[in-house]
């Protein structure tokens with residue numbers, strides 16, 4: 338399995354729009370496996386292709402808590418599309434593996450329904466609320482070149498970008 342490195346801001350791939358995959362073949366499945374590995378290692382609850390410098394519309398998530406003895410519950414998506422979003426808004430503190438150690442409250446539709454191709458290339462749907470809803474929207478944003486800091490004021494965004502720059506200098510992230 339390939340070892341994927343997670344890129345951090347200001348890498349240009351994080352600002353680019355990823356392209357649909359044609360079919361979920363063995364190469365895409367290998368990518369999903371490698372992304373899950375990178376996500377579990379980080380650790381994080383989601384990862385989008387842009388974050389490993391690949392510009393196809395693939396994302397992975399797992400909200401299980403292995404430290405609490407829970408079984409893994411990986412969710413792999415290709416070509417995800419939001420087909421419903423609630424009027425209701427949810428506010429939650431978000432973080433991002435590509436913006437290390439920075440957190441901010443983000444407002445999103447509380448409930449979304451997403452249509453996608455699963456690990457086997459089969460069409461599937463997921464209705465999400467709570468943390469899963471924030472996570473899947475955060476990952477789909479990545480595929481569109483959007484980061485959670487893009488929802489903040491430019492003052493807050495620039496503060497966060499400067500903090501990450503400092504972190505990278507001091508810890509060689």
Ligand code: GNR
Pocket residue numbers: 380381382383384385388430431432433434435471472475476479
């Ligand atoms: O690990 C992650 N946690 C998280 C928390 C709240 C909302 C979204 C996320 S996704 C993030 C991993 C990541 O950067 N995915 O792109």
Ligand code: NI
Pocket residue numbers: 432433434435475479
């Ligand atoms: Ni992220």
